[in-house]
Amino acid sequence: MAAPGIVIVGAGCRALRHGVYWLLESRALGFTVDPRLMRAHEKVALRHLAAQVPDPELRRRLTPDYTIGCKRLLISSDYYPALTRDNVTLVTDPVKEIGPHGLVDASGAEHPADVIVFGTGFRVTDAPRDRRITGRNGLRLQDAWRHGIEAYYGVTVAGFPNLFLLLGPNTGLGHNSVVFMIESQVRYVLDCLRLLSRTGAKALDVRTERQRAFNRRLRARLDPLVWNAGGCSSWYLDEHGVNRTIWPGFTFEYWARTRKVKPAAYELLF
Known part of the structure; x- marks a missing residue:
């Protein structure tokens, strides 16, 4: 038997959507008007990090050294726990090159790998490569x-x-x-x-x-x-x-x- 749930319809849906919109929109006050308003968000984020990452050294390496919002905010309950697993190693040095057996980071350390998954899609500021758009x-x-x-x-x-x-x-x-x-x-x-x-x-x-x-x-x-x-x-x-x-x-x-x-x-x- 399916678990009971809450179904919101009609005006309730619109009210919920408007509520979510204005909640998110309020963050622009800190981003564009007064950065001090983001301190509360930063405290919430750091509490979330502390709750999900008990290891102080790992937590230190995951703590940003820039103002919150400088990079896109990630809202997730699964990201930090994935990094605390026994079969996961966090490397914060940038990738220098791909060697015969894995990745070599900027410190010179090699990380053996069977599979490399590229995180792509972030070069959004490049001009299109397609030359067919003519004015x-x-x-x-x-x-x-x-x-x-x-x-x-x-x-x-x-x-x-x-x-x-x-x-x-x-x-x-x-x-x-x-x-x-x-x-x-x-x-x-x-x-x-x-x-x-x-x-x-x-x-x-x-x-x-x-x-x-x-x-x-x-x-x-x-x-x-x-x-x-x-x-x-x-x-x-x-x-x-x-x-x-x-x-x-x-x-x-x-x-x-x-x-x-x-x-x-x-x-x-x-």
């Missing part, structure tokens, strides 16, 4: 982004009419669900299409000066925040240390800014 005057997206990826609200790219991105540059999050960002972007794209329909234009292209100004403001906002100044090296940053991944504010701010397309930001092509 005005034959410009390829890969070439336009050779000095770093950027867009206008992460959706449109100057020089590429009618190219719309979802989860483009600087629309990732370190505190809430990106699904909300995707939903906002889809609405923005639809409003772009409505603008084309109203005007009879065949395409729209964000003005270069608008995109550059937007990204200058974005960089200025990011510079003092934990994702840039938290004391860590993360996949949020490109090879030059520029944050091309994170939206530096509240998700509801992004939603408000992308509710309506500003026609003046675009060149309409007929």
